[in-house]
Amino acid sequence: MPLLTRIKGPRDLDRLSLEQLDQLAEEIRTFLVDAVSKTGGHLGPNLGVVELTIALHRVFDSPKDKVLWDTGHQSYVHKLLTGRQDFSRLKMKGGLSGYPSQAESEHDVIENSHASTVLGWADGLAKSNQVLKRDDHHVVAVIGDGALTGGMAWEALNNIADAKDRPLVIVVNDNERSYAPTIGGLANHLATLRTTDGYERFLAKGKDLLERTPVVGRPLYGTLHGAKKGLKDFIAPQGMFEDLGLKYVGPIDGHDIEALESALARAKRFGGPVIVHCLTEKGRGYQPALQDEADRFHGIGPIHPDTGLPVKVSGADWTSVFGDEMVRLGREREDIVAITAAMLQPVGLKKFADAFPDRIYDVGIAEQHGAVSAAGLATGGVHPVFAVYATFLNRAFDQVLMDVALHRCGVTFVLDRAGVTGTDGASHNGMWDMSILQVVPGLRLAAPRDADQVRAQLREAVEVDDAPTVVRFSKGAVGPAVPAVGRVGGMDVLREPGTDTPDVLLVSVGALAPMCLEIAGLLDQQGISTTVVDPRWVKPVDEAMAPLAERHRVVVTVEDNSRVGGVGSAVAQALRDAGVDVPLRDFGIPPRFLDHASRAEVMAEIGLTAPDIARQVTGLVSRIDGRFEQSEVDSVEPARD
Numbered sequence: 148m149p150l151l152t153r154i155k156g157p158r159d160l161d162r163l164s165l166e167q168l169d170q171l172a173e174e175i176r177t178f179l180v181d182a183v184s185k186t187g188g189h190l191g192p193n194l195g196v197v198e199l200t201i202a203l204h205r206v207f208d209s210p211k212d213k214v215l216w217d218t219g220h221q222s223y224v225h226k227l228l229t230g231r232q233d234f235s236r237l238k239m240k241g242g243l244s245g246y247p248s249q250a251e252s253e254h255d256v257i258e259n260s261h262a263s264t265v266l267g268w269a270d271g272l273a274k275s276n277q278v279l280k281r282d283d284h285h286v287v288a289v290i291g292d293g294a295l296t297g298g299m300a301w302e303a304l305n306n307i308a309d310a311k312d313r314p315l316v317i318v319v320n321d322n323e324r325s326y327a328p329t330i331g332g333l334a335n336h337l338a339t340l341r342t343t344d345g346y347e348r349f350l351a352k353g354k355d356l357l358e359r360t361p362v363v364g365r366p367l368y369g370t371l372h373g374a375k376k377g378l379k380d381f382i383a384p385q386g387m388f389e390d391l392g393l394k395y396v397g398p399i400d401g402h403d404i405e406a407l408e409s410a411l412a413r414a415k416r417f418g419g420p421v422i423v424h425c426l427t428e429k430g431r432g433y434q435p436a437l438q439d440e441a442d443r444f445h446g447i448g449p450i451h452p453d454t455g456l457p458v459k460v461s462g463a464d465w466t467s468v469f470g471d472e473m474v475r476l477g478r479e480r481e482d483i484v485a486i487t488a489a490m491l492q493p494v495g496l497k498k499f500a501d502a503f504p505d506r507i508y509d510v511g512i513a514e515q516h517g518a519v520s521a522a523g524l525a526t527g528g529v530h531p532v533f534a535v536y537a538t539f540l541n542r543a544f545d546q547v548l549m550d551v552a553l554h555r556c557g558v559t560f561v562l563d564r565a566g567v568t569g570t571d572g573a574s575h576n577g578m579w580d581m582s583i584l585q586v587v588p589g590l591r592l593a594a595p596r597d598a599d600q601v602r603a604q605l606r607e608a609v610e611v612d613d614a615p616t617v618v619r620f621s622k623g624a625v626g627p628a629v630p631a632v633g634r635v636g637g638m639d640v641l642r643e644p645g646t647d648t649p650d651v652l653l654v655s656v657g658a659l660a661p662m663c664l665e666i667a668g669l670l671d672q673q674g675i676s677t678t679v680v681d682p683r684w685v686k687p688v689d690e691a692m693a694p695l696a697e698r699h700r701v702v703v704t705v706e707d708n709s710r711v712g713g714v715g716s717a718v719a720q721a722l723r724d725a726g727v728d729v730p731l732r733d734f735g736i737p738p739r740f741l742d743h744a745s746r747a748e749v750m751a752e753i754g755l756t757a758p759d760i761a762r763q764v765t766g767l768v769s770r771i772d773g774r775f776e777q778s779e780v781d782s783v784e785p786a787r788d
């Protein structure tokens with residue numbers, strides 16, 4: 148990589164000729180395929196923005212100028228050009244984040260990987276430049292055609308378009324896809340713009356021709372130019388952006404560095420809000436990605452670089468268990484429909500969509516709209532199942548509360564990637580749902596512990612037609628079946644204590660059941676008897692919980708969710724309300740943002756492991772009755788891998 152390795156910062160690009168820039172683009176693509184095939188990551192999106200990123204960093208002067216990315220999954224090239232070329236531990240503990248990271252570089256601003264926020268950031272930064280009179284500072288926001296389907300993008304555009312004198316460059320990275328082809332009226336409009344030759348080019352040719360036409364030429368040009376709006380819409384419908392009052396430049400070939408630089412330089416000089424519409428190709432330059440109809444290698448695990456085939460084939464995962472059961476349910480009940488927010492495949496609804504093409508709705512990256520539309524669907528007499536990553540439901544909280552729950556709508560939300568996900572960093576962990584949803588009146592929340600419970604609890608959820616229901620499960624391979632050995636109220640007993648006077652009631656939430664059984668085994672070694680119970684439905688707290696707790700000396704809850712306001716808090720409140728005064732310790736995720744690392748590394752770091760919890764519970768029991776010296780407490784053996 149003779150050129151790439153010489154790029155230590157954006158200004159090193161300035162001395163390269165156009166030919167060298169094309170060579171650099173080639174080197175970057177080779178680097179991306181080689182590096183990301185080893186680690187996994189967002190290969191497709193980054194292959195599509197190589198030339199765009201080079202041109203951006205040649206025209207703008209980061210970090211003085213702010214280059215912003217929406218979701219940021221396509222910022223690998225940006226990282227390569229801003230001094231970060233060690234991708235050997237991409238998305239791994241201690242390695243580069245898969246998204247921009249302020250801790251990594253002064254060139255990075257937005258770290259959250261939640262879509263459609265970049266224009267809001269840009270609006271604020273542009274305003275700050277105006278307030279502080281930083282006339283030589285520029286803001287350029289890159290937003291994908293998928294992210295542009297999110298409502299927040301339009302809230303921002305409404306504000307941005309209102310300030311004609313506030314410089315702000317918006318680059319629409321239009322590759323016609325989110326994961327799958329981007330949906331909706333906006334996508335259709337972008338397609339119109341894509342297929343229309345640039346109005347400016349047409350006008351330039353027309354003007355030249357008319358000015359050379361004797362007598363009638365000039366007056367005719369004046370008339371036509373005066374009818375600019377009509378002419379424009381006839382020649383090149385700029386439509387919505389221009390109707391909003393935004394200057395539109397494009398469409399530009401997003402792989403032609405010279406054309407990109409020219410358009411970006413014009414936009415930089417414009418002195419107001421301007422949109423540069425760039426046409427790019429997701430997965431460009433790598434056949435296995437280009438041939439991937441599902442999502443052009445949007446996000447991949449390690450692959451064989453020559454074939455693009457996965458290095459290891461993953462077994463049954465939580466997502467496919469859900470997806471298969473949805474198809475069975477769809478056959479049994481014609482009133483069941485499904486909703487996805489631009490993630491049909493990742494949330495497991497592809498099979499349902501193939502089987503019932505008229506009962507699937509892809510709303511774009513628009514979770515808030517998805518939730519409200521679901522309220523409408525339920526009110527209209529069908530039962531919507533909205534499958535979405537747990538972290539992305541955060542932004543639809545108000546809609547769940549005020550549209551779905553307030554109106555007692557039978558909507559089922561299936562939250563995939565609940566709990567610690569790890570490698571996608573802080574904003575992707577599904578660690579808030581069992582806290583924020585606790586306050587929604589009437590909402591019922593289930594946390595299945597294995598595949599059988601996913602199927603059972605999904606079926607129970609879709610039977611509820613007068614309140615929102617939630618079924619949440621983890622990312623990745625589904626764990627082993629965990630059979631119940633008894634039942635108390637609506638709760639499954641997973642392990643009897645082996646005595647009539649048990650010490651600990653261990654409340655096991657969802658996928659942590661195998662770990663909770665391991666904790667009980669470790670406590671056994673300390674002579675501490677434990678009942679392990681799985682509530683199945685964690686909201687509302689089962690009425691049998693308080694009486695069951697009263698028969699124990701300590702209650703312990705373990706959940707893959709924030710400790711603040713989670714299941715542990717809810718159980719504690721239920722015991723207080725029932726006047727059951729048994730000491731309770733709640734284990735969960737601490738209320739802080741978690742740096743990227745594997746799930747296992749994060750769980751170990753936050754102490755959500757069997758030995759850590761067993762040690763603390765042993766200490767708790769010992770303090771209650773002074774049964775153990777502290778040294779014995781410390782002797783709890785760490786779990787064997």
Ligand SMILES: Cc1ncc(C[n+]2csc(CCOP(=O)(O)OP(=O)(O)O)c2C)c(N)n1
Nearest residue numbers: 192260261262291292293294324325489539
């Ligand atoms: C609120 C939210 N919902 C869903 C996602 C998952 N997601 C990540 S990238 C992506 C597609 C983005 O498409 P686009 O903006 O066109 O970028 P491209 O990958 O095409 O470059 C989606 C749906 C997200 N990051 N944030």
Ligand SMILES: CC(=O)[C@@H](O)[C@H](O)COP(=O)(O)O
Nearest residue numbers: 218220260446493564571622
């Ligand atoms: C950027 C984004 O939000 C998604 O692409 C996300 O990275 C996918 O995560 P999974 O790999 O868990 O599907």
Ligand SMILES: [Mg+2]
Nearest residue numbers: 291292293324
């Ligand atoms: Mg796109």
